[in-house]
Amino acid sequence: MRSTLVRFFHTLSSFTRTAPRRNSYSLRPHPIPLRASMPIIPSFLASLFGTSAAMSSSQSYPDQRGPDEWRAVLNKEQFRILREKGTEPPGSGKFDKHYPSAGVYTCAGCHAPLYKASHKFSSGCGWPAYFDSIPGAVSRHEDRLYGMIRTEIVCSNCGGHLGHVFKGEGFPTPTDERHCVNSVSLNFSPDDEPVKKVDDGKEDGEKNKESKV
Ligand SMILES: [Zn+2]
Secondary structure: OHHHHHHHHHHHHHHHOOOOOOHHHHOOOOOOOHHHHOOOOOHHHHHHHOOOOEOOOOOOOOOOOOHHHHHHHOOHHHHHHHHOOOOOOOOOOOOOOOOOOOOEEEEOOOOOEEEEHHHEEOOOOOOOEEOOOOOOOEEEEEEOHHHOOEEEEEEOOOOOEEEEEEEOOOOOOOOOEEEEEOHHHEEEEOOOOOOOOOOOOOOOOOOOOOOOO
């Protein structure tokens, strides 16, 4: 980059013929142009641009309960997973093979609605899988534990750990994303209204427009 710059100034100066002989002047170090540092985006910038990408779990969430308050309302396994970023064994969760036609999955900690039944799909991975969430309900940030770079997902309301999101695995879903969520982090409410926008092509008969009855 520097040499390109130098050459540029050389060319420029010889073209305009205004350069003094003492070239050393024009070779003074120039401040590195901003563009040169673009590939390395400081994390504070990343946090501005990437949803809540760089948010750490200690960041402020609307539900500010502390560890003791969480212990009072969560069982041990819920606390381990939601508040200590644990993982349930694959295939063990009660929602792993749970495919209701309607309803909403809520945060087991704070009860915020997170996923609709229509977001769920069968991934075969051993944990509940969703291709999307209720808008704004789930926040993401980088997880560098265990020498891997993964994207952790947490409840946007209480910061409770849900699992991780993986992209580009080739699942035939609208987003090609897989929210891999611990069942322990979730509750299910079957009473909620059926989802309106179902674009997965199946059950065409049932997705009539729910025109107000
Ligand atoms: Zn929550």
